[in-house]
Amino acid sequence: MTTHQAPGDSPYRDLPSVDRLLADARVAALVPDHGHDAVAGLARTILGEYRQAIAEVGAAPAEPVVDALLTRAATAFRPSLVRVVNATGVIIHTNLGRAPLARSALDAIQRVASGYSNLEYDVAAGERGSRTSHLDATLCRIIGAEAGVAVNNNASALLLALSALCRDREVIISRGQLVEIGGGFRIPDVMRQSGAHLVEVGTTNRTYLRDYAEAITDRTAAILRVHSSNFRVVGFVEETPLASLAELARERGLLLIDDLGSGALLDTRDFGLAAEPMVQESVRAGADVVLASGDKLLGGPQAGIAVGKAAPIEAMRRHPLARAVRADKTTIAALAATLDHYSRGDAVEAIPVWRMIAADPETLARRARRWSRACGPYGVAVEAQSTIGGGSLPGEELPTTVCAMTPPHSPVIGGSADALAAALRAATPPIVARIVDDRVLLDPRTVDPSEDWHVEATLSAICGTAPLEPEGAGAGR
Ligand SMILES: *Cc1c(COP(=O)(O)O)cnc(C)c1O
Numbered sequence: 001m002t003t004h005q006a007p008g009d010s011p012y013r014d015l016p017s018v019d020r021l022l023a024d025a026r027v028a029a030l031v032p033d034h035g036h037d038a039v040a041g042l043a044r045t046i047l048g049e050y051r052q053a054i055a056e057v058g059a060a061p062a063e064p065v066v067d068a069l070l071t072r073a074a075t076a077f078r079p080s081l082v083r084v085v086n087a088t089g090v091i092i093h094t095n096l097g098r099a100p101l102a103r104s105a106l107d108a109i110q111r112v113a114s115g116y117s118n119l120e121y122d123v124a125a126g127e128r129g130s131r132t133s134h135l136d137a138t139l140c141r142i143i144g145a146e147a148g149v150a151v152n153n154n155a156s157a158l159l160l161a162l163s164a165l166c167r168d169r170e171v172i173i174s175r176g177q178l179v180e181i182g183g184g185f186r187i188p189d190v191m192r193q194s195g196a197h198l199v200e201v202g203t204t205n206r207t208y209l210r211d212y213a214e215a216i217t218d219r220t221a222a223i224l225r226v227h228s229s230n231f232r233v234v235g236f237v238e239e240t241p242l243a244s245l246a247e248l249a250r251e252r253g254l255l256l257i258d259d260l261g262s263g264a265l266l267d268t269r270d271f272g273l274a275a276e277p278m279v280q281e282s283v284r285a286g287a288d289v290v291l292a293s294g295d296k297l298l299g300g301p302q303a304g305i306a307v308g309k310a311a312p313i314e315a316m317r318r319h320p321l322a323r324a325v326r327a328d329k330t331t332i333a334a335l336a337a338t339l340d341h342y343s344r345g346d347a348v349e350a351i352p353v354w355r356m357i358a359a360d361p362e363t364l365a366r367r368a369r370r371w372s373r374a375c376g377p378y379g380v381a382v383e384a385q386s387t388i389g390g391g392s393l394p395g396e397e398l399p400t401t402v403c404a405m406t407p408p409h410s411p412v413i414g415g416s417a418d419a420l421a422a423a424l425r426a427a428t429p430p431i432v433a434r435i436v437d438d439r440v441l442l443d444p445r446t447v448d449p450s451e452d453w454h455v456e457a458t459l460s461a462i463c464g465t466a467p468l469e470p471e472g473a474g475a476g477r
Contacts, residue, residue: 010054015047018043018047027070042073046069083429086447089385091356091389092295099295102300103350104350109330109333119134119332131332134332135339139305139307143280143283148306148308148313152303152326154292154294154305157325158190160304160306160316161291162194164322165255165257166195167194170217172215173223173226174201175202175203176205176228177227181261196221197219201214201215205235222249222255222288225257227261227277249286256288258282260277260290261392262277262292262296263296263298265347279292288309289313289316294335296392297390299352300335356386356446357398367447367452368443368444369401371444371455374463375460379459379463381401381403381404382401384436405439407439410462423462427454427458431455442455442459
């Protein structure tokens with residue numbers, strides 16, 4: 001028997017109603033986890049797409065609506081922000097969330113945020129306390145500053161410093177330091193926002209002390225130095241040493257503000273890297289306010305740290321903007337725990353970014369070889385370079401060993417490095433690698449060893465090799 005579509009009859013009628021979809025046991029099973037309204041909303045979206053297909057091509061997709069809904073639910077209800085495995089070898093990867101936190105910082109967040117805390121409460125006195133008190137002493141002890149305050153991030157610390165200390169006055173900065181930090185954050189724009197007036201001196205590659213001195217007027221509030229953290233000018237270059245700027249500022253009654261970015265508290269030269277200016281050095285050299293990021297080389301949570309002389313820090317604390325950019329309790333807890341490692345002298349062991357910087361080359365090579373074995377004929381361990389990233393130590397590299405993968409000619413990957421990288425990103429959690437010369441490179445330096453099994457299992461699955469035996473299995477046989 002053939003079916004005839006009567007005039008007025010239509011494929012629309014064959015579509016189930018939202019209620020009927022929700023009555024399906026497999027769809028109903030989504031409701032406890034995701035809520036009735038969200039599942040019903042997804043059902044309406046899918047039904048809308050089916051109706052549109054009918055309108056455009058005269059027929060609904062062949063796939064039953066329920067199946068389409070279940071497939072979509074698998075991605076639609078996944079949290080947007082998820083853990084990923086960073087196999088790029090870029091340690092402070094801004095797109096991947098910069099610094100992973102130390103165990104102690106995570107514990108501190110858990111302790112403070114799972115209940116109430118004395119965030120702004122003086123327990124001994126039983127009265128209102130100060131949220132900045134929790135970090136003040138630690139910052140001063142480690143850095144040797146008179147005072148310190150933590151805010152939302154370094155960008156807001158700079159905005160706050162300029163707003164509180166330089167509004168309607170002039171700020172002198174070298175033309176070589178009128179930089180864009182990233183994401184459109186440009187020093188001249190921040191300056192404008194703060195109400196301070198920018199006075200540019202010197203040239204892109206050379207600025208002398210006399211350039212600063214000649215620009216000082218009775219309207220000048222400060223000299224600002226911005227560390228060119230994400231690029232390097234090489235060749236015929238002259239920057240005025242910070243100590244000379246400090247002396248000039250002191251003589252002329254100005255403030256010296258030093259925006260460092262990275263927030264290195266350890267000497268990067270001890271790790272075979274170029275020197276990155278250290279926060280303590282800037283304070284010692286006489287800067288009145290030093291600004292640093294919490295989640296670059298400091299290895300803590302996203303934060304902006306301002307340390308220096310008591311008076312300007314106090315002025316920053318009291319400025320109305322301070323309230324708008326203040327750090328929250330989880331940040332304060334994590335930052336305090338991170339800073340404690342510097343006090344105790346175990347930062348290199350406990351703080352992930354330093355652990356990665358200091359990683360033993362032989363251990364990295366052994367892991368890269370194991371990953372390569374998981375790839376069978378498609379993987380080989382080769383020497384390569386890791387980078388610091390996050391606008392710290394541009395051009396500086398750390399020797400490493402990576403697993404270099406040649407894209408298999410499988411149906412999914414078809415010999416394409418892009419397709420191979422996409423297959424790695426399709427894993428749960430996604431594995432992010434880099435592509436160099438049509439090969440996909442995976443660097444163990446930035447992967448926590450506890451995630452090696454996931455990397456190895458994913459590589460085996462993609463390359464069609466037998467899973468590796470657990471490390472150490474068969475030893476002694
Ligand atoms: C990274 C950086 C900033 C911005 O810091 P965030 O913590 O990302 O806001 C500001 N100044 C310098 C010199 C930087 O390197």
